[in-house]
Amino acid sequence: xxxxxxxxxxxxHQEYLKKIHSKRTxxxxxxxxxxxxxxxxxxxxxxxxxxxxxSLLFHMExxxxxxxxxxxxxxxxxQWYMDELTAAKFMTYSTAMVACTDDLLAYNVSFxxx
Numbered sequence: 001x002x003x004x005x006x007x008x009x010x011x012x013h014q015e016y017l018k019k020i021h022s023k024r025t026x027x028x029x030x031x032x033x034x035x036x037x038x039x040x041x042x043x044x045x046x047x048x049x050x051x052x053x054x055s056l057l058f059h060m061e062x063x064x065x066x067x068x069x070x071x072x073x074x075x076x077x078x079q080w081y082m083d084e085l086t087a088a089k090f091m092t093y094s095t096a097m098v099a100c101t102d103d104l105l106a107y108n109v110s111f112x113x114x
């Protein structure tokens with residue numbers, strides 16, 4: 001049993017979900033335009049990275065939804081306490097999204113929200 005406590009504040013949880021939805025909308029629109037303008041075989045790597053990025057956004061959303069459904073909530077501190085597996089998934093998907101974002105930058109593709 002670990003003595004580490006994994007928590008996410010309600011505000012941060014909501015912000016993550018908003019950003020995920022916004023980025024997924026932008027990425028999905030980009031992918032639609034990509035498919036209109038090019039064949040996936042023309043640039044397989046870019047197509048794969050965009051698809052992977054969208055997939056990671058869905059996975060991250062699922063983790064966050066599971067937190068709000070199943071994790072212990074502290075009303076006083078307004079935060080959820082995650083179990084170790086959920087926290088590991090959250091960190092893994094976050095890290096994968098950073099790596100995928102870096103890979104997309106090699107194709108001059110960015111889904112940053114400004």
